[in-house]
Every structure is written in structure tokens, then in C-alpha cells.
Amino acid sequence: MTTTTHELAISATGLCKAYGDKTVLDGIDLAVPTGTVFSLLGPNGAGKTTAVKILSTLVTSDAGELRVGGHDLATDAHAVRTAIGVTGQFSAVDGLITGEENMLLMADLHHLSRQEGRRVAAELLERFDLTEAAKKPASTYSGGMKRRLDLAMTLVGDPRIIFLDEPTTGLDPRSRHNMWGIIRELVAGGTTVFLTTQYLDEADELADHIAVLNDGKLVAEGSAEELKRLVPGGHVRLRFTDPDTYRSAATALREVTRFDETLSLQIPSGGSQRELRSILDWLDAADIEADELTVHTPDLDDVFFALTGGAKVAHQPSRPSVPSVPNQPKENVR
Numbered sequence: 396m397t398t399t400t401h402e403l404a405i406s407a408t409g410l411c412k413a414y415g416d417k418t419v420l421d422g423i424d425l426a427v428p429t430g431t432v433f434s435l436l437g438p439n440g441a442g443k444t445t446a447v448k449i450l451s452t453l454v455t456s457d458a459g460e461l462r463v464g465g466h467d468l469a470t471d472a473h474a475v476r477t478a479i480g481v482t483g484q485f486s487a488v489d490g491l492i493t494g495e496e497n498m499l500l501m502a503d504l505h506h507l508s509r510q511e512g513r514r515v516a517a518e519l520l521e522r523f524d525l526t527e528a529a530k531k532p533a534s535t536y537s538g539g540m541k542r543r544l545d546l547a548m549t550l551v552g553d554p555r556i557i558f559l560d561e562p563t564t565g566l567d568p569r570s571r572h573n574m575w576g577i578i579r580e581l582v583a584g585g586t587t588v589f590l591t592t593q594y595l596d597e598a599d600e601l602a603d604h605i606a607v608l609n610d611g612k613l614v615a616e617g618s619a620e621e622l623k624r625l626v627p628g629g630h631v632r633l634r635f636t637d638p639d640t641y642r643s644a645a646t647a648l649r650e651v652t653r654f655d656e657t658l659s660l661q662i663p664s665g666g667s668q669r670e671l672r673s674i675l676d677w678l679d680a681a682d683i684e685a686d687e688l689t690v691h692t693p694d695l696d697d698v699f700f701a702l703t704g705g706a707k708v709a710h711q712p713s714r715p716s717v718p719s720v721p722n723q724p725k726e727n728v729r
């Protein structure tokens with residue numbers, strides 16, 4: 396990555412935090428470029444919320460150089476607070492008052508004038524599809540509406556950096572997709588999003604960069620695609636329509652799994668450009684032309700379990716190796 400320090404919305408070097416003798420964060424380095432979505436993944440208790448609390452000035456770290464929005468957390472926490480917005484697992488929404496009143500309360504907290512507060516509240520309620528419900532008590536809102544209101548309240552202060560701590564936990568699929576759309580819009584407008592989630596598909600959908608936290612350390616980092624290449628299970632699948640072509644390809648290609656019923660062959664592959672080029676060269680050399688070639692990578696669930704469950708994973712940053720042409724035939728028929 397060529398990003399320089401001043402283009403980073405969030406940076407941490409050697410972030411440490413312990414509660415008593417329990418080390419929660421054990422020297423974490425983070426670099427989140429402005430205008431991107433960074434997702435911190437990890438099992439329950441991994442320290443995700445602790446990281447969010449530290450970076451959003453709610454809790455102090457034990458060690459580490461931390462900068463948020465260009466400000467040093469140790470010396471300029473106030474400036475950090477004006478640059479950020481946080482929506483946590485526990486909503487700031489007050490159920491006893493209406494959605495609109497919640498928004499106006501937030502506008503007061505940000506010292507907006509009465510007129511400006513009303514304008515901003517109305518605009519955000521409209522943007523988050525809450526205008527119709529604005530005069531109803533927030534306790535009558537659905538889970539999805541409450542989350543939208545919570546995020547709308549966060550945006551009253553127009554933060555350039557937003558921490559979203561498990562923003563879609565407990566939401567139904569439609570509300571989750573709705574929330575994803577909102578997050579994408581924010582990022583398209585230049586906002587930086589620091590997202591913690593236990594939903595791997597959420598990180599896969601939204602994040603430019605994912606870091607996996609386990610036992611106080613970052614055990615892997617990269618785009619969703621890069622992480623998926625770290626675990627075994629990826630393959631290239633060749634499909635044929637002509638049985639004779641299929642059979643001769645199956646004979647010529649040795650380290651393949653055969654699927655006779657569907658006339659398809661599966662070649663183990665991490666899916667990198669280098670491996671694909673090698674496979675294509677290999678097919679050309681053997682004069683094999685498949686009717687369809689698809690690349691399959693493991694999903695993020697496979698990665699999560701492998702990285703946080705002690706299973707064998709390729710070490711970063713080495714690349715997956717190119718499959719060699721085997722000497723002995725090895726055909727698995729299914």
C-alpha cells in the first residue's frame with residue numbers, strides 16, 4: 396500500500412491494553428486510509444469493542460502511538476472527538492421520546508442553533524427513511540428503524556470517521572442489506588468507516604481491508620479475496636460439453652478431481668493470477684479447451700474458522716504455490 400501517514404484516517408502502532416492480568420490487545424498495528432471501510436473481525440471476547448473504545452477516546456490504551464483524523468489520541472483527544480462518530484452495540488436511542496426529539500437532542504449536544512438543528516434533523520430523518528415515524532416514540536420502532544435512527548443521530552455532528560460496532564447484529568436480512576446500502580453511501584461521500592462485525596459476509600460485502608483479531612494479536616490482514624487465498628479449498632473448475640473431450644482432458648490432466656456426471660474437472664488452486672496463468676499455460680500445452688472455466692475460493696467463514704480455531708493456514712505474506720504437474724496419475728472419481 397502506498398498510503399502515506401497523512402492520508403490515514405486511523406493509525407495505530409503497538410496498541411496494547413490489559414484488564415488486570417488479562418492482555419486484551421497485545422501490540423496491534425492498524426492503518427485505515429481515508430474514505431475506506433476497515434473491518435475488524437474476531438470471535439467473542441477478542442477485543443474488538445475494546446479497540447473501538449480506545450480509538451474513540453472512551454478508554455485509554457496502556458501503550459501505542461494512536462492517531463485518528465490526523466490527531467494524536469494521547470495529546471488531542473478533544474479534536475479526535477469532534478472528528479468521529481460512534482454507534483455501539485448498545486444504542487444511544489432514547490425510547491421514551493420520538494425519533495425527531497432524539498435527533499434534536501443530538502443537535503443540541505453538538506451546539507447547533509435551533510433552526511440549523513431542525514434542518515439537519517429533518518434532512519437525516521428523510522435520508523434514513525424515518526420521516527413518517529419521526530413523531531412516534533422510538534420505543535415503537537423496529538430493530539432496523541432503531542439502528543437507522545442511531546446512525547442518523549451519529550451523523551448530526553457530520554463526522555468524517557465513523558466507528559460502527561456490530562451495526563447489524565440482530566437485524567433481519569432486509570434491514571441488514573438496507574444498512575449496508577447506507578454504509579456504502581457514506582463511504583461514497585468520503586466517510587471512513589471502522590466496522591466491527593461477527594458476520595463474515597458483512598465484512599466481505601463492505602470492507603476494503605479486513606483484519607482478524609485473535610488472542611490479542613492480528614493473525615491476518617488483507618482484502619476478503621486475499622484472506623480467502625490463505626486457506627486451502629480453492630479450486631479451478633473446468634466444464635466440458637463433449638464427453639470425449641472431457642475424457643481426454645481427464646487423462647491428460649493428472650492432479651484433478653473428476654466429476655463424471657457433470658463432465659467437469661477440479662484443479663486445486665489458490666486462485667491467484669500467477670496460478671491461473673500457470674494453469675492456462677498447462678491447459679494450452681496439453682491442447683485442452685474447456686467450455687467453461689470458473690475459479691472458486693473458500694469463503695470468509697472458512698478463513699475465520701481456520702484463523703481463529705488453530706487450523707493450518709498459509710503464512711502471510713508468502714503467496715500460495717503454483718500447483719506442479721504431477722508425475723503419477725492421481726484421479727479421484729466421484
Ligand SMILES: Nc1ncnc2c1ncn2[C@@H]1O[C@H](COP(=O)(O)OP(=O)(O)OP(=O)(O)O)[C@@H](O)[C@H]1O
Nearest residue numbers: 414417419437438439440441442443444445446593
Ligand atoms: N472494563 C473491563 N474490565 C475487565 N475486562 C474487560 C473490560 N472490558 C472488556 N473486558 C474483557 O476484555 C476482553 C475483550 O472484550 P471486548 O468486549 O473488547 O471483546 P469483543 O471482541 O468486542 O467481543 P464481542 O464480540 O463479544 O463483543 C473480554 O475478555 C472482556 O471480558
